[in-house]
Amino acid sequence: METVTRFAPSPNGPLHLGHALSAIVAHDLARERDGRFLVRIEDIDGARSRAEFAEAALADLAWLGLERDGDAIRQSDRIAAHAAVIEGLKARGLVYPCRCTRAEIAQASRESGPDGPVYPGTCRHARFEPDGPVAWRLDMAKAVAEAGPLTWFDELAGEQMARPELFGDVVLARKDAPGSYHLAVTLDDAVDGVTLVTRGADLFASTHVHRLLQALLGLPVPRWHHHALLLDESGEKLAKRRGSPSLADRRLAGEDGSQLAANLRAGRFPQGLALSGLANRSEKA
Ligand code: GLU
Numbered sequence: 001m002e003t004v005t006r007f008a009p010s011p012n013g014p015l016h017l018g019h020a021l022s023a024i025v026a027h028d029l030a031r032e033r034d035g036r037f038l039v040r041i042e043d044i045d046g047a048r049s050r051a052e053f054a055e056a057a058l059a060d061l062a063w064l065g066l067e068r069d070g071d072a073i074r075q076s077d078r079i080a081a082h083a084a085v086i087e088g089l090k091a092r093g094l095v096y097p098c099r100c101t102r103a104e105i106a107q108a109s110r111e112s113g114p115d116g117p118v119y120p121g122t123c124r125h126a127r128f129e130p131d132g133p134v135a136w137r138l139d140m141a142k143a144v145a146e147a148g149p150l151t152w153f154d155e156l157a158g159e160q161m162a163r164p165e166l167f168g169d170v171v172l173a174r175k176d177a178p179g180s181y182h183l184a185v186t187l188d189d190a191v192d193g194v195t196l197v198t199r200g201a202d203l204f205a206s207t208h209v210h211r212l213l214q215a216l217l218g219l220p221v222p223r224w225h226h227h228a229l230l231l232d233e234s235g236e237k238l239a240k241r242r243g244s245p246s247l248a249d250r251r252l253a254g255e256d257g258s259q260l261a262a263n264l265r266a267g268r269f270p271q272g273l274a275l276s277g278l279a280n281r282s283e284k285a
Contacts, residue, residue, distance in 0.1 A: 003035030004195045007061070007068075008075075008185065010042045011053035014246035015060050016238045017273070018200070018230045021264050025227045026198040027066040028265070036069040038192055043076045044177050044184055060247040063257035073192060075184055082179030085187060085217065086136055086172060094143055094216065095172055097134040098123040111168070114205035118168035136173040140165055147215040152207055155196075155225040164212040166205065172213075186210040190219040201226040201276065202237065228275040238273070 005026040009019055030037035039061060043049040058072055089095045100108075100122055109117030124139060143164070150162035164170075172183045179187065189197055189210075197207075204226045214221050229237055238244045251257060263269070 001195060003030055003033040004038065004193050005030040005035065005198050006038040006040050006189070006192060006194050007066075008040040008042050008188075008199075009057050010045065010048075011050055011057060012045065012048040013053060014248050015057050016244055016246050017264070017270070018238045019057075020060070020064055020247055020261065021230050022198070022200055022227065023061055023064065023066050024261055024264055025225070027068075029196060029198060029225065030069075035195075037066070038070065038073060038194065039068040040073040040075060040188060040192065042181075042184070043074060044079060044082075044179060046176060049076075056248045060251060060257075063247070063251045064261045065258040066261070073188070075188055078184070078188055078191065079178050081191070082184055082187060083173075085183065086178060089138075089172065089216075090136070093139070094146070095136040095138055096124055096127065096169075097130040098137045098169075098171070099128075099130075099134050113167045115167060115170075119170075121169065124169060133175045135171045135175050137169040138172050140167070140169050143212060143216055147212055150211050150215055152211045152221065153223050154204075154207075155223060157204070157226065160207075162208045162211040164208040167209055170209055182206065182209045183213065186213045186219065187217075189222060190214070190217075195222045196225055197222050198225040198227065200229045202229060230269065230273050231276050233272045235276075 007019075007023040007026045009015060009023075027037045029035075039058070041054045041057065043054060054074075061068065086095065098119075100119075104122070105119055106117050108120040108122060110120060111118040119137060123137070152160050152162055154160060170182055171180045174180050207224055207226070211221070213219070232238060232244065245253075250260065267275075269275075
């Protein structure tokens with residue numbers, strides 16, 4: 001089967017060296033295997049996405065010498081398809097409306113999961129008819145019972161038992177967007193024919209949820225390749241707000257992008273940066 005990888009940045013801010021490394025992993029794995037490398041701009045967070053960050057991301061990839069196959073895909077073009085899937089899950093009784101605030105959840109939660117406080121189930125018990133915008137949560141116990149035991153395969157970490165229950169009742173549709181990260185990324189990878197999902201190890205645990213969604217929705221099951229993260233001296237991921245220069249800063253300052261890519265491939269990182277071990281956790285909402 002042809003290998004299809006993708007780099008899927010969220011245009012919420014400028015890309016930095018960690019993104020460059022992630023894009024290089026996706027690009028090089030596709031090229032090594034004679035496959036295709038796709039780029040998908042994950043711009044469904046209306047409040048945080050900015051067109052200028054999307055444009056800069058595409059310019060950064062070209063500057064690094066990472067040529068994509070086909071046009072860049074925009075996740076926002078898929079919103080109607082995401083909404084249709086949510087309707088199907090409602091009809092199957094697998095999602096329920098939730099109007100809890102983050103503060104209420106933090107206060108009532110008894111457990112901490114890979115994404116933070118596990119939802120305490122308040123609205124699962126309340127069951128109400130929504131009369132305005134609400135979030136829709138997966139009834140995790142029901143979903144897991146319906147799907148049965150599942151496994152998934154990471155090229156670096158090997159075979160994994162799917163443990164989506166660690167997350168509790170995750171949000172699949174947000175008040176302000178029809179698809180949450182988990183739903184949108186899973187559906188779009190299937191629509192785009194991605195066969196090898198490459199991303200940072202900070203998203204490792206999210207794959208438990210994605211594997212469950214694939215089973216519930218009858219989607220093809222890819223393989224995964226969660227790569228190590230580039231961290232600074234204090235073990236933090238790189239981001240502009242912590243003072244590391246963005247790729248756009250480097251590009252506009254006239255740095256040679258192909259040389260930077262060659263250095264990252266060879267493990268020659270700027271002073272103070274190092275690769276993490278493979279973190280078995282997620283930071284996505
Ligand atoms: N859009 C996500 C991000 O920028 C990554 C999605 C993924 O690779 O699964 O963090």
